[in-house]
Amino acid sequence: MRKLSAGGQKALNVVHLTAASVWTACVLLLLLFPRLVGPDTPDEGVRMFVALYRFTDILVLSPAATVTVLTGLAYALFTPWGFRRHGWVLLKWIISLGLVIWGTVHLGPSVDALLAWSRETPAGLARDPRFLGALRLATGAAICNTLLLFGVIAISVFKPWKNLGSKGQV
Numbered sequence: 001m002r003k004l005s006a007g008g009q010k011a012l013n014v015v016h017l018t019a020a021s022v023w024t025a026c027v028l029l030l031l032l033f034p035r036l037v038g039p040d041t042p043d044e045g046v047r048m049f050v051a052l053y054r055f056t057d058i059l060v061l062s063p064a065a066t067v068t069v070l071t072g073l074a075y076a077l078f079t080p081w082g083f084r085r086h087g088w089v090l091l092k093w094i095i096s097l098g099l100v101i102w103g104t105v106h107l108g109p110s111v112d113a114l115l116a117w118s119r120e121t122p123a124g125l126a127r128d129p130r131f132l133g134a135l136r137l138a139t140g141a142a143i144c145n146t147l148l149l150f151g152v153i154a155i156s157v158f159k160p161w162k163n164l165g166s167k168g169q170v
Contacts, residue, residue, distance in 0.1 A: 004078045012079070016071035019064045024149050026061035031142035034135045039127050046125035050118040053138065054111050062103065069096045087161035092152050099148060107141055110134065 004012060030053065037049050072093045076083045083090040114134045118125060125131055 001077060003080065004074075009079050012071055012074055016068060016075065019067035019071060022064035023061060023068050024153075026056050026064065027142060027145045027149055029056055030061070030138065031146055034139050034142075037126060037135070041126040043123055043125045046131065047118045050115050054115050057103075057111050058108060062100075062108065065096070065100045065103065069093070069100050072096060086159070088155050088159050091161075092155050095148055095152050095155075099145060103141075103145075107137075110137060 033049065033053050033056070037046055041049070072089075075081050076089055076093065081089050083093070114131075117130060121128065
């Protein structure tokens with residue numbers, strides 16, 4: 001397969017690292033956001049929280065995560081890194097793709113449902129068991145995403161299983 005030039009690889013690297021940085025920053029924000037609301041938060045404050053959470057998750061994090069996965073695929077296909085040559089690249093891509101699929105299939109719809117619920121529920125949002133359950137889910141998802149993304153970063157730094165395709169070296 002045709003490989004990117006050095007300039008093309010650098011441009012790909014800029015896009016990949018920027019998208020990955022935005023993705024990681026958004027996950028950290030989503031980890032902190034639930035601390036903004038408490039049982040005494042007014043209903044409009046809860047609605048604003050949910051809208052901000054959705055904006056960050058759906059409109060910023062999701063595109064950044066998708067771009068990260070797609071540029072990771074481009075790295076594997078159009079640069080010498082490859083999936084078969086460097087097993088750590090494949091592991092990063094699998095983890096990242098898994099996070100995007102999990103977020104798209106499970107978390108995204110729950111965030112949209114929470115937004116709709118917050119608009120339809122007239123009062124007492126901060127103490128509603130559905131909202132409290134959503135906060136627990138959001139916190140758990142953010143912790144899981146944070147740990148996995150920092151794991152991907154560690155894999156990028158330490159590069160385990162380097163050069164798998166190079167004469168059987170590990």
